[in-house]
Amino acid sequence: MHTTLTLLHDGRADQIEVADLARPAISAEALKETLGWELKPEGLCRDFMCISVDQDELVGEDGLDLRVLADALQRPLVSDGKHAVASLGASHHDRGEALASLDAPDFTLPDLDGNLHSLSDHRGKKVLLVAYASW
């Protein structure tokens, strides 16, 4: 008997089938489809990078343990069992490394008319990035 878990990550909400909401595990296929990582003999791999991981701890009867996976990726994982939803945050290590590189992280946001604009569209010009809110 499987339950659908909503996994919030990277600005998305993916539906994943899990056997146990208290200890969610996902299939290798779901791992690749949702997070872009693959489990290989050398560890968790994406593009040209692999992260060492204790595969005995990661791989169980129901699939790949999401909490072990989050720990390996240094990403926070918090959940609400009642509503079968979990939120996988960004790694502080990745965010810090990106900011310390001084390359301004690119993003895309809509204007008031719904037209999308990316920071990278303005390359070649000085940009003043102002974050404001009317709360």
Next chain:
Amino acid sequence: MPDLYGMINVPTVVWIDEEGRIARPNDASFASNRFKLLTGLDSRRHLKRLRAWVRGAAPALTPAEVRAHQDLPTAADQEARAEFTLAWWLSRKGHADDAERHYERAAELAPHDITIRRGSMRTRGLNPMGLAFLKIAVKSALTRTPLYRPLKDSP
């Protein structure tokens, strides 16, 4: 954007040069002195620096200076954002009561993050311009934890 740039309040201003590099990191500066009495921030020095940089009359910070000023996110900061994302999703799905403990946990993890604490108030039925924010402001003053964090070279 607060997650990508590690922003914890608004206004937050970042200078980005022609190559897409951060030339001045997260700084608290308003466009005018309209809120100076409340915030203690004087916008004039920042605007003067900004104009000089844009006109090429003065350099921005060096890469070493930018890194020295950066306040990089911690594991607790990122866990707080994950809790906030979860709470926001629950609120939007009509589970405001269940969202509450996740908002509270986010605030415990990152009490300095006003984008989370004040940014969640309307969803929680609180007035971000009213008593709920006033409580944060008073506690901030009592604990000497600044709500606004201008760069140390700012006025």
